[in-house]
Amino acid sequence: MKDQKLNPAVSGLTLTEQMQRGQVFAERCPSRQVLNHVTSRWGVLVLIALLEGTYRFSELRRKITGVSERMLAQTLQSLEADGFVLRTAYPVVPPHVEYSLTPMGEEVAVRVRELADWVEINLHRVLEVQAAQEVSA
Amino acid sequence: MKDQKLNPAVSGLTLTEQMQRGQVFAERCPSRQVLNHVTSRWGVLVLIALLEGTYRFSELRRKITGVSERMLAQTLQSLEADGFVLRTAYPVVPPHVEYSLTPMGEEVAVRVRELADWVEINLHRVLEVQAAQEVSA
DNA sequence: ATTCAAACTTACCTTTTTGTACGTACTTAC
DNA sequence: GTAAGTACGTACAAAAAGGTAAGTTTGAAT
Structure with a gap:
Protein backbone atom coordinates (compact mmCIF):
# COMPACT_ATOMS: atom_id res chain seq x y z
CA MET A 1 0.00 0.00 0.00
CA LYS A 2 3.01 2.23 0.17
CA ASP A 3 3.70 1.67 -3.51
CA GLN A 4 3.96 5.37 -4.09
CA LYS A 5 7.20 5.51 -2.23
CA LEU A 6 8.80 3.52 -4.97
CA ASN A 7 9.99 4.84 -8.28
CA PRO A 8 6.91 5.18 -10.53
CA ALA A 9 8.57 2.86 -13.03
CA VAL A 10 8.36 0.11 -10.45
CA SER A 11 4.61 0.31 -9.87
CA GLY A 12 2.29 -1.78 -11.96
CA LEU A 13 3.56 -4.95 -10.41
CA THR A 14 1.16 -7.22 -8.59
CA LEU A 15 1.73 -8.08 -4.99
CA THR A 16 2.96 -11.50 -5.99
CA GLU A 17 5.36 -9.92 -8.41
CA GLN A 18 6.57 -7.56 -5.74
CA MET A 19 7.33 -10.46 -3.51
CA GLN A 20 9.16 -12.30 -6.23
CA ARG A 21 11.04 -9.18 -7.23
CA GLY A 22 14.30 -8.80 -5.52
CA GLN A 23 15.13 -12.46 -5.49
CA VAL A 24 17.67 -11.84 -8.21
CA PHE A 25 19.53 -9.76 -5.72
CA ALA A 26 19.96 -12.85 -3.57
CA GLU A 27 23.20 -14.57 -4.25
CA ARG A 28 22.03 -18.15 -4.52
CA CYS A 29 18.80 -17.59 -6.40
CA PRO A 30 18.55 -19.90 -9.43
CA SER A 31 16.98 -17.06 -11.37
CA ARG A 32 20.41 -15.51 -11.60
CA GLN A 33 21.64 -18.54 -13.44
CA VAL A 34 18.76 -18.62 -15.88
CA LEU A 35 19.25 -14.93 -16.43
CA ASN A 36 22.91 -15.56 -17.09
CA HIS A 37 22.02 -18.12 -19.71
CA VAL A 38 19.72 -15.85 -21.67
CA MET B 1 6.10 -4.37 -47.75
CA LYS B 2 6.84 -8.03 -47.41
CA ASP B 3 6.77 -7.77 -43.66
CA GLN B 4 4.30 -10.59 -43.50
CA LYS B 5 6.93 -13.05 -44.51
CA LEU B 6 8.70 -12.46 -41.27
CA ASN B 7 7.73 -13.89 -37.93
CA PRO B 8 4.80 -11.75 -36.71
CA ALA B 9 6.77 -10.90 -33.60
CA VAL B 10 9.29 -9.17 -35.82
CA SER B 11 6.88 -6.78 -37.50
CA GLY B 12 6.26 -3.36 -36.04
CA LEU B 13 9.76 -2.26 -36.83
CA THR B 14 10.33 0.72 -39.09
CA LEU B 15 12.38 0.39 -42.20
CA THR B 16 15.26 2.12 -40.50
CA GLU B 17 15.02 -0.25 -37.62
CA GLN B 18 14.95 -3.18 -40.01
CA MET B 19 18.13 -1.98 -41.56
CA GLN B 20 19.81 -1.53 -38.23
CA ARG B 21 18.57 -4.92 -37.09
CA GLY B 22 21.05 -7.61 -37.68
CA GLN B 23 24.08 -5.53 -36.92
CA VAL B 24 24.45 -7.36 -33.64
CA PHE B 25 25.06 -10.45 -35.65
CA ALA B 26 28.14 -8.83 -37.13
CA GLU B 27 31.23 -9.70 -35.20
CA ARG B 28 32.79 -6.29 -34.87
CA CYS B 29 29.70 -4.25 -34.20
CA PRO B 30 30.14 -2.05 -31.12
CA SER B 31 26.54 -2.76 -30.20
CA ARG B 32 27.65 -6.18 -29.08
CA GLN B 33 29.96 -4.61 -26.55
CA VAL B 34 27.34 -2.26 -25.19
CA LEU B 35 24.96 -5.19 -25.00
CA ASN B 36 27.58 -7.16 -23.11
CA HIS B 37 27.91 -4.35 -20.60
CA VAL B 38 24.23 -4.15 -19.80
C1' DA C 1 47.03 7.27 19.88
C1' DT C 2 44.22 4.14 17.63
C1' DT C 3 40.29 2.75 15.25
C1' DC C 4 36.72 3.38 11.86
C1' DA C 5 34.36 4.66 7.75
C1' DA C 6 33.85 5.92 2.75
C1' DA C 7 34.95 4.79 -1.98
C1' DC C 8 37.88 3.29 -4.27
C1' DT C 9 42.75 1.24 -6.45
C1' DT C 10 46.20 -2.15 -7.01
C1' DA C 11 48.58 -6.53 -6.94
C1' DC C 12 48.09 -11.22 -7.11
C1' DC C 13 45.73 -15.43 -7.74
C1' DT C 14 41.75 -18.61 -8.95
C1' DT C 15 37.84 -19.74 -11.72
C1' DT C 16 35.14 -19.47 -15.69
C1' DT C 17 34.61 -18.71 -20.30
C1' DT C 18 35.99 -18.99 -24.86
C1' DG C 19 38.79 -20.42 -28.72
C1' DT C 20 41.63 -23.84 -31.59
C1' DA C 21 42.36 -27.87 -33.48
C1' DC C 22 41.40 -32.42 -34.18
C1' DG C 23 38.48 -36.62 -34.34
C1' DT C 24 34.00 -39.09 -35.86
C1' DA C 25 30.66 -41.26 -39.17
C1' DC C 26 28.77 -41.31 -43.38
C1' DT C 27 27.67 -39.64 -48.02
C1' DT C 28 27.96 -36.94 -52.10
C1' DA C 29 30.77 -34.33 -55.36
C1' DC C 30 34.94 -33.77 -58.06
C1' DG D 1 40.62 -41.26 -53.83
C1' DT D 2 40.37 -37.08 -51.85
C1' DA D 3 37.85 -33.25 -50.31
C1' DA D 4 33.70 -31.30 -48.41
C1' DG D 5 29.59 -30.97 -45.58
C1' DT D 6 26.89 -32.13 -41.24
C1' DA D 7 26.58 -31.89 -36.07
C1' DC D 8 28.72 -32.46 -32.82
C1' DG D 9 32.57 -34.28 -28.58
C1' DT D 10 36.97 -33.64 -26.55
C1' DA D 11 41.62 -32.18 -25.13
C1' DC D 12 44.41 -28.43 -24.54
C1' DA D 13 45.46 -23.49 -24.21
C1' DA D 14 44.59 -18.72 -23.94
C1' DA D 15 41.89 -15.01 -22.43
C1' DA D 16 38.62 -12.84 -19.64
C1' DA D 17 36.15 -12.43 -15.49
C1' DG D 18 36.08 -12.61 -10.79
C1' DG D 19 37.67 -12.91 -5.90
C1' DT D 20 40.84 -11.67 -1.81
C1' DA D 21 43.38 -8.88 0.70
C1' DA D 22 45.72 -4.88 1.39
C1' DG D 23 46.67 0.12 0.79
C1' DT D 24 45.03 5.20 0.39
C1' DT D 25 43.11 9.57 2.24
C1' DT D 26 41.16 12.40 5.75
C1' DG D 27 38.40 13.60 9.65
C1' DA D 28 35.60 12.19 13.45
C1' DA D 29 34.88 9.15 17.33
C1' DT D 30 36.86 6.50 21.32
Whole structure:
Protein backbone atom coordinates (compact mmCIF):
# COMPACT_ATOMS: atom_id res chain seq x y z
CA MET A 1 0.00 0.00 0.00
CA LYS A 2 3.01 2.23 0.17
CA ASP A 3 3.70 1.67 -3.51
CA GLN A 4 3.96 5.37 -4.09
CA LYS A 5 7.20 5.51 -2.23
CA LEU A 6 8.80 3.52 -4.97
CA ASN A 7 9.99 4.84 -8.28
CA PRO A 8 6.91 5.18 -10.53
CA ALA A 9 8.57 2.86 -13.03
CA VAL A 10 8.36 0.11 -10.45
CA SER A 11 4.61 0.31 -9.87
CA GLY A 12 2.29 -1.78 -11.96
CA LEU A 13 3.56 -4.95 -10.41
CA THR A 14 1.16 -7.22 -8.59
CA LEU A 15 1.73 -8.08 -4.99
CA THR A 16 2.96 -11.50 -5.99
CA GLU A 17 5.36 -9.92 -8.41
CA GLN A 18 6.57 -7.56 -5.74
CA MET A 19 7.33 -10.46 -3.51
CA GLN A 20 9.16 -12.30 -6.23
CA ARG A 21 11.04 -9.18 -7.23
CA GLY A 22 14.30 -8.80 -5.52
CA GLN A 23 15.13 -12.46 -5.49
CA VAL A 24 17.67 -11.84 -8.21
CA PHE A 25 19.53 -9.76 -5.72
CA ALA A 26 19.96 -12.85 -3.57
CA GLU A 27 23.20 -14.57 -4.25
CA ARG A 28 22.03 -18.15 -4.52
CA CYS A 29 18.80 -17.59 -6.40
CA PRO A 30 18.55 -19.90 -9.43
CA SER A 31 16.98 -17.06 -11.37
CA ARG A 32 20.41 -15.51 -11.60
CA GLN A 33 21.64 -18.54 -13.44
CA VAL A 34 18.76 -18.62 -15.88
CA LEU A 35 19.25 -14.93 -16.43
CA ASN A 36 22.91 -15.56 -17.09
CA HIS A 37 22.02 -18.12 -19.71
CA VAL A 38 19.72 -15.85 -21.67
CA THR A 39 21.96 -12.82 -21.29
CA SER A 40 25.13 -14.71 -22.10
CA ARG A 41 27.26 -13.49 -24.94
CA TRP A 42 25.91 -16.01 -27.42
CA GLY A 43 22.61 -16.80 -25.72
CA VAL A 44 21.29 -13.36 -26.59
CA LEU A 45 22.15 -13.75 -30.23
CA VAL A 46 20.81 -17.28 -30.52
CA LEU A 47 17.48 -16.31 -29.03
CA ILE A 48 17.11 -13.33 -31.33
CA ALA A 49 18.07 -15.38 -34.36
CA LEU A 50 15.58 -18.10 -33.54
CA LEU A 51 12.80 -15.54 -33.26
CA GLU A 52 13.03 -15.33 -37.02
CA GLY A 53 12.32 -19.01 -37.34
CA THR A 54 13.88 -22.42 -37.37
CA TYR A 55 17.57 -22.76 -38.09
CA ARG A 56 19.99 -25.60 -38.53
CA PHE A 57 23.18 -25.69 -36.53
CA SER A 58 25.46 -24.56 -39.30
CA GLU A 59 23.00 -21.92 -40.45
CA LEU A 60 23.11 -20.41 -37.00
CA ARG A 61 26.86 -20.54 -37.06
CA ARG A 62 26.99 -18.59 -40.27
CA LYS A 63 24.40 -16.09 -39.09
CA ILE A 64 26.00 -15.38 -35.76
CA THR A 65 29.38 -14.25 -36.95
CA GLY A 66 32.15 -15.17 -34.58
CA VAL A 67 30.70 -18.09 -32.64
CA SER A 68 32.82 -21.18 -32.51
CA GLU A 69 31.12 -24.53 -32.99
CA ARG A 70 31.91 -25.39 -29.44
CA MET A 71 30.25 -22.31 -27.99
CA LEU A 72 27.22 -22.55 -30.21
CA ALA A 73 26.67 -26.16 -29.20
CA GLN A 74 27.12 -25.31 -25.56
CA THR A 75 24.80 -22.32 -25.72
CA LEU A 76 22.11 -24.30 -27.48
CA GLN A 77 22.37 -27.03 -24.89
CA SER A 78 21.93 -24.73 -21.94
CA LEU A 79 18.99 -23.02 -23.62
CA GLU A 80 17.49 -26.41 -24.37
CA ALA A 81 17.98 -27.51 -20.78
CA ASP A 82 16.13 -24.40 -19.62
CA GLY A 83 13.28 -25.21 -21.97
CA PHE A 84 13.77 -22.25 -24.29
CA VAL A 85 15.01 -24.08 -27.33
CA LEU A 86 13.64 -27.16 -29.04
CA ARG A 87 16.07 -29.47 -30.74
CA THR A 88 14.77 -31.71 -33.48
CA ALA A 89 17.15 -34.24 -34.95
CA TYR A 90 16.40 -36.13 -38.13
CA PRO A 91 18.26 -39.44 -38.21
CA VAL A 92 19.75 -39.05 -41.66
CA VAL A 93 23.24 -38.92 -43.02
CA PRO A 94 24.65 -36.35 -43.03
CA PRO A 95 22.94 -35.31 -39.78
CA HIS A 96 20.15 -32.81 -39.92
CA VAL A 97 19.21 -30.98 -36.75
CA GLU A 98 16.79 -28.11 -36.44
CA TYR A 99 16.58 -25.60 -33.66
CA SER A 100 13.56 -23.53 -32.81
CA LEU A 101 12.07 -21.69 -29.87
CA THR A 102 9.59 -23.28 -27.51
CA PRO A 103 6.59 -21.12 -26.55
CA MET A 104 8.47 -20.24 -23.38
CA GLY A 105 11.57 -19.47 -25.42
CA GLU A 106 9.60 -17.02 -27.52
CA GLU A 107 8.49 -15.18 -24.43
CA VAL A 108 12.02 -14.56 -23.22
CA ALA A 109 13.39 -13.99 -26.69
CA VAL A 110 10.91 -11.18 -27.26
CA ARG A 111 12.24 -9.41 -24.18
CA VAL A 112 15.81 -10.05 -25.14
CA ARG A 113 15.19 -8.70 -28.59
CA GLU A 114 13.57 -5.56 -27.22
CA LEU A 115 16.70 -4.93 -25.24
CA ALA A 116 18.98 -5.63 -28.18
CA ASP A 117 16.80 -3.46 -30.41
CA TRP A 118 17.11 -0.58 -28.01
CA VAL A 119 20.85 -0.93 -28.00
CA GLU A 120 21.11 -1.11 -31.76
CA ILE A 121 18.79 1.81 -32.34
CA ASN A 122 20.37 3.98 -29.68
CA LEU A 123 23.92 2.92 -30.26
CA HIS A 124 24.82 6.30 -31.71
CA ARG A 125 23.78 8.00 -28.49
CA VAL A 126 26.07 5.73 -26.52
CA LEU A 127 28.91 6.31 -28.92
CA GLU A 128 28.42 10.06 -28.61
CA VAL A 129 28.66 9.87 -24.84
CA GLN A 130 31.79 7.76 -25.12
CA ALA A 131 33.37 10.19 -27.55
CA ALA A 132 32.49 13.18 -25.38
CA GLN A 133 34.06 11.57 -22.34
CA GLU A 134 37.28 10.83 -24.13
CA VAL A 135 37.72 14.52 -24.81
CA SER A 136 37.08 15.59 -21.24
CA ALA A 137 39.19 12.82 -19.82
CA MET B 1 6.10 -4.37 -47.75
CA LYS B 2 6.84 -8.03 -47.41
CA ASP B 3 6.77 -7.77 -43.66
CA GLN B 4 4.30 -10.59 -43.50
CA LYS B 5 6.93 -13.05 -44.51
CA LEU B 6 8.70 -12.46 -41.27
CA ASN B 7 7.73 -13.89 -37.93
CA PRO B 8 4.80 -11.75 -36.71
CA ALA B 9 6.77 -10.90 -33.60
CA VAL B 10 9.29 -9.17 -35.82
CA SER B 11 6.88 -6.78 -37.50
CA GLY B 12 6.26 -3.36 -36.04
CA LEU B 13 9.76 -2.26 -36.83
CA THR B 14 10.33 0.72 -39.09
CA LEU B 15 12.38 0.39 -42.20
CA THR B 16 15.26 2.12 -40.50
CA GLU B 17 15.02 -0.25 -37.62
CA GLN B 18 14.95 -3.18 -40.01
CA MET B 19 18.13 -1.98 -41.56
CA GLN B 20 19.81 -1.53 -38.23
CA ARG B 21 18.57 -4.92 -37.09
CA GLY B 22 21.05 -7.61 -37.68
CA GLN B 23 24.08 -5.53 -36.92
CA VAL B 24 24.45 -7.36 -33.64
CA PHE B 25 25.06 -10.45 -35.65
CA ALA B 26 28.14 -8.83 -37.13
CA GLU B 27 31.23 -9.70 -35.20
CA ARG B 28 32.79 -6.29 -34.87
CA CYS B 29 29.70 -4.25 -34.20
CA PRO B 30 30.14 -2.05 -31.12
CA SER B 31 26.54 -2.76 -30.20
CA ARG B 32 27.65 -6.18 -29.08
CA GLN B 33 29.96 -4.61 -26.55
CA VAL B 34 27.34 -2.26 -25.19
CA LEU B 35 24.96 -5.19 -25.00
CA ASN B 36 27.58 -7.16 -23.11
CA HIS B 37 27.91 -4.35 -20.60
CA VAL B 38 24.23 -4.15 -19.80
CA THR B 39 23.74 -7.91 -19.83
CA SER B 40 26.84 -8.63 -17.81
CA ARG B 41 26.49 -10.55 -14.60
CA TRP B 42 26.57 -7.48 -12.39
CA GLY B 43 25.47 -4.91 -14.93
CA VAL B 44 21.97 -6.34 -15.02
CA LEU B 45 21.63 -6.15 -11.25
CA VAL B 46 23.07 -2.66 -10.97
CA LEU B 47 20.68 -1.29 -13.59
CA ILE B 48 17.67 -2.87 -11.94
CA ALA B 49 18.72 -1.65 -8.53
CA LEU B 50 19.20 1.91 -9.74
CA LEU B 51 15.71 1.92 -11.24
CA GLU B 52 14.51 2.14 -7.67
CA GLY B 53 16.45 5.30 -7.11
CA THR B 54 19.79 6.71 -6.15
CA TYR B 55 22.21 4.57 -4.22
CA ARG B 56 25.61 5.02 -2.65
CA PHE B 57 28.41 2.64 -3.46
CA SER B 58 28.25 0.67 -0.25
CA GLU B 59 24.47 0.60 -0.34
CA LEU B 60 24.61 -1.04 -3.74
CA ARG B 61 27.14 -3.49 -2.44
CA ARG B 62 24.86 -4.54 0.34
CA LYS B 63 21.84 -4.76 -1.93
CA ILE B 64 23.50 -6.82 -4.62
CA THR B 65 24.54 -9.77 -2.55
CA GLY B 66 27.76 -11.31 -3.73
CA VAL B 67 29.44 -8.49 -5.63
CA SER B 68 32.95 -7.68 -4.65
CA GLU B 69 34.02 -4.05 -4.37
CA ARG B 70 36.27 -4.55 -7.31
CA MET B 71 33.54 -5.81 -9.59
CA LEU B 72 31.00 -3.24 -8.47
CA ALA B 73 33.41 -0.42 -9.16
CA GLN B 74 34.30 -1.86 -12.54
CA THR B 75 30.68 -2.40 -13.50
CA LEU B 76 29.68 1.10 -12.47
CA GLN B 77 32.55 2.53 -14.47
CA SER B 78 31.62 0.77 -17.68
CA LEU B 79 27.99 1.77 -17.27
CA GLU B 80 29.08 5.33 -16.62
CA ALA B 81 31.30 5.30 -19.68
CA ASP B 82 28.34 4.17 -21.77
CA GLY B 83 26.26 7.02 -20.38
CA PHE B 84 23.81 4.87 -18.45
CA VAL B 85 24.89 5.77 -14.97
CA LEU B 86 25.51 9.17 -13.44
CA ARG B 87 28.14 9.40 -10.75
CA THR B 88 27.88 12.30 -8.35
CA ALA B 89 30.72 12.75 -5.91
CA TYR B 90 30.49 15.10 -2.96
CA PRO B 91 33.95 16.29 -1.94
CA VAL B 92 33.64 15.47 1.71
CA VAL B 93 35.53 13.23 4.06
CA PRO B 94 34.76 10.41 4.26
CA PRO B 95 33.82 10.36 0.56
CA HIS B 96 30.19 10.44 -0.43
CA VAL B 97 29.32 9.26 -3.93
CA GLU B 98 25.87 8.75 -5.34
CA TYR B 99 24.92 6.68 -8.34
CA SER B 100 21.79 7.10 -10.38
CA LEU B 101 20.52 6.39 -13.86
CA THR B 102 20.74 8.90 -16.65
CA PRO B 103 17.62 9.25 -18.83
CA MET B 104 19.27 6.91 -21.29
CA GLY B 105 20.12 4.53 -18.48
CA GLU B 106 16.47 4.39 -17.46
CA GLU B 107 15.49 3.40 -20.96
CA VAL B 108 17.77 0.38 -21.01
CA ALA B 109 17.17 -0.49 -17.41
CA VAL B 110 13.44 -0.74 -18.03
CA ARG B 111 14.08 -3.34 -20.71
CA VAL B 112 16.56 -5.18 -18.58
CA ARG B 113 14.11 -5.26 -15.73
CA GLU B 114 11.35 -6.58 -17.95
CA LEU B 115 13.59 -9.43 -18.89
CA ALA B 116 14.62 -10.10 -15.31
CA ASP B 117 10.99 -9.87 -14.22
CA TRP B 118 10.00 -12.46 -16.75
CA VAL B 119 12.69 -14.78 -15.50
CA GLU B 120 11.77 -14.32 -11.87
CA ILE B 121 8.07 -14.75 -12.46
CA ASN B 122 8.48 -17.75 -14.75
CA LEU B 123 11.34 -19.35 -12.91
CA HIS B 124 9.16 -22.20 -11.71
CA ARG B 125 8.34 -23.14 -15.30
CA VAL B 126 12.04 -23.33 -16.11
CA LEU B 127 12.75 -25.38 -13.01
CA GLU B 128 9.95 -27.77 -13.96
CA VAL B 129 11.47 -28.29 -17.38
CA GLN B 130 14.88 -28.87 -15.86
CA ALA B 131 13.46 -31.38 -13.38
CA ALA B 132 11.56 -33.23 -16.09
CA GLN B 133 14.66 -33.52 -18.23
CA GLU B 134 16.72 -34.94 -15.42
CA VAL B 135 14.27 -37.82 -15.15
CA SER B 136 14.28 -38.62 -18.84
CA ALA B 137 18.02 -38.23 -19.11
C1' DA C 1 47.03 7.27 19.88
C1' DT C 2 44.22 4.14 17.63
C1' DT C 3 40.29 2.75 15.25
C1' DC C 4 36.72 3.38 11.86
C1' DA C 5 34.36 4.66 7.75
C1' DA C 6 33.85 5.92 2.75
C1' DA C 7 34.95 4.79 -1.98
C1' DC C 8 37.88 3.29 -4.27
C1' DT C 9 42.75 1.24 -6.45
C1' DT C 10 46.20 -2.15 -7.01
C1' DA C 11 48.58 -6.53 -6.94
C1' DC C 12 48.09 -11.22 -7.11
C1' DC C 13 45.73 -15.43 -7.74
C1' DT C 14 41.75 -18.61 -8.95
C1' DT C 15 37.84 -19.74 -11.72
C1' DT C 16 35.14 -19.47 -15.69
C1' DT C 17 34.61 -18.71 -20.30
C1' DT C 18 35.99 -18.99 -24.86
C1' DG C 19 38.79 -20.42 -28.72
C1' DT C 20 41.63 -23.84 -31.59
C1' DA C 21 42.36 -27.87 -33.48
C1' DC C 22 41.40 -32.42 -34.18
C1' DG C 23 38.48 -36.62 -34.34
C1' DT C 24 34.00 -39.09 -35.86
C1' DA C 25 30.66 -41.26 -39.17
C1' DC C 26 28.77 -41.31 -43.38
C1' DT C 27 27.67 -39.64 -48.02
C1' DT C 28 27.96 -36.94 -52.10
C1' DA C 29 30.77 -34.33 -55.36
C1' DC C 30 34.94 -33.77 -58.06
C1' DG D 1 40.62 -41.26 -53.83
C1' DT D 2 40.37 -37.08 -51.85
C1' DA D 3 37.85 -33.25 -50.31
C1' DA D 4 33.70 -31.30 -48.41
C1' DG D 5 29.59 -30.97 -45.58
C1' DT D 6 26.89 -32.13 -41.24
C1' DA D 7 26.58 -31.89 -36.07
C1' DC D 8 28.72 -32.46 -32.82
C1' DG D 9 32.57 -34.28 -28.58
C1' DT D 10 36.97 -33.64 -26.55
C1' DA D 11 41.62 -32.18 -25.13
C1' DC D 12 44.41 -28.43 -24.54
C1' DA D 13 45.46 -23.49 -24.21
C1' DA D 14 44.59 -18.72 -23.94
C1' DA D 15 41.89 -15.01 -22.43
C1' DA D 16 38.62 -12.84 -19.64
C1' DA D 17 36.15 -12.43 -15.49
C1' DG D 18 36.08 -12.61 -10.79
C1' DG D 19 37.67 -12.91 -5.90
C1' DT D 20 40.84 -11.67 -1.81
C1' DA D 21 43.38 -8.88 0.70
C1' DA D 22 45.72 -4.88 1.39
C1' DG D 23 46.67 0.12 0.79
C1' DT D 24 45.03 5.20 0.39
C1' DT D 25 43.11 9.57 2.24
C1' DT D 26 41.16 12.40 5.75
C1' DG D 27 38.40 13.60 9.65
C1' DA D 28 35.60 12.19 13.45
C1' DA D 29 34.88 9.15 17.33
C1' DT D 30 36.86 6.50 21.32
